[in-house]
Amino acid sequence: MTGEYDALTRARLVDEPLKAERTTRGEFVRDRARVMHSAALRRLAARTQVVGVGESDFPRTRLTHSLECAQIGRELAGALGADPDLVDTACLAHDLGHPPFGHNGERALAEFADKFGGFEANAQSLRVLTRLEAKIVDGDGRSVGLNLTRATLDAATKYPWPRQPENPKFGCYDDDKPVFDWVRLGAVPGMKCIEAQIMDWADDVAYSVHDLEDGVQAGLVSLEWLDGDAERAELVALTQDAYLDVSGAELQAAIDRLRALPCWVRGYDGSLRAMVALKQMTSELIGRFCGAATRATRNAGDGRPLRRYAGDLLIPDDARAECAVLKAVAARYVMRRTVTLAMQERQREQLAELLAAVATGAPETLEPALQAAFEAADDDAGRLRVVVDQVASLTDTSALAWHQRLMR
Secondary structure, three states: OOOOOOHHHHOEOOOOOOOHHHOOOOHHHHHHHHHHOOHHHHHHHHOEOOOOOOOOOOOOEHHHHHHHHHHHHHHHHHHHOOOHHHHHHHHHHOOOOOOOOHHHHHHHHHHHOHHHOOOOHHHHHHHHHHHHOOOOEOOOOOEOOOOOEHHHHHHOOOOOOEOEOOEOOOOEOHHHHHHHHHHOOOOOOOOOOHHHHHHHHHHHHHHHHHHHHHHHHOOOOOHHHHHOHHHHHHHHHHHHHHOOOOOHHHHHHHHHHHHOOOOOOOOOOOOHHHHHHHHHHHHHHHHHHHHHHHHHHHHHOOOOOOOOOOOOOOOOHHHHHHHHHHHHHHHHHHHOOHHHHHHHHHHHHHHHHHHHHHHHHOOOOOOHHHHHHHHHOOOHHHHHHHHHHHHHOOOHHHHHHHHHHHOO
């Protein structure tokens, strides 16, 4: 593939003429509008990010995270010469496949689907974009989802490979392989386009910084705790185990650099002054991580715009380590609280019970749009995949409502 947005990259699964009144609208602007108006994006408003839906008056959800990720990705794209609308769309779309209850729900679905192809939120996102979201059908009446351009689908593909025994992360299921192959036409196997790399870093920056902000604002995190040697050691161990396999010395240095920043908040009491300081820290950290990647990438390049497969996003080791440490802070003090772990265990049980109940009662237990797919499936694996599609499409609140209704 070239480094240009040519006819190959702008192609759609089904050809569509532009509407006469919108002939000046670019293809990637068109893609962005389709994702922005999709039901799948709206559902993210009621899916957990870190602080659960209903636990706070103003928590971040998967939707607000996606919007913030898109803003960060758009600015990074503009700075590096990639198309901002294309990256914006990829960021908006990257979490569409996430099920109710966040990564906790993903675990329950993966266990249920292990014997017929597994479950991976990023593979589910491709399925949502190219099959499940209602917008365009082909000549045979089969859904092609939002019928986005090849470049947009490629940019939204965080893991550009099918399921592999040695890797729990993957970008498509076996029955979506034909569409995946169409998306990846001409690409180097396993290589991400620059737009997907930007989306991936924007995602990391957004959730590492904003999850920290949410934890502090909710009173679950005090950054003063990181002044203690024992806490820093625990944080380093968690970071190494879950986020970044580098030396303890590198992570200790990352913590020290963060603690030395003038914007670092050491006390938060909910006052106006404290809220302003916390927002300032959030802004400074996002600028720090994005600026580091932009400078490193520009310094290594020849000045040409970075598009498609014309180059790579370079993220300095220091920035990657600092970002990983912030992820570990939210994990340690928010997601691994005793009360949270107990709640997550119950949520997994509820999703497992719901999956079994939907499977037992299908197709009647499915929404009308999925009943035909269930009845047309060739085998049990295909039918169970439709059951997964149904449960994965639910929000936190609707999953609980479905569970209550079906488990009477």
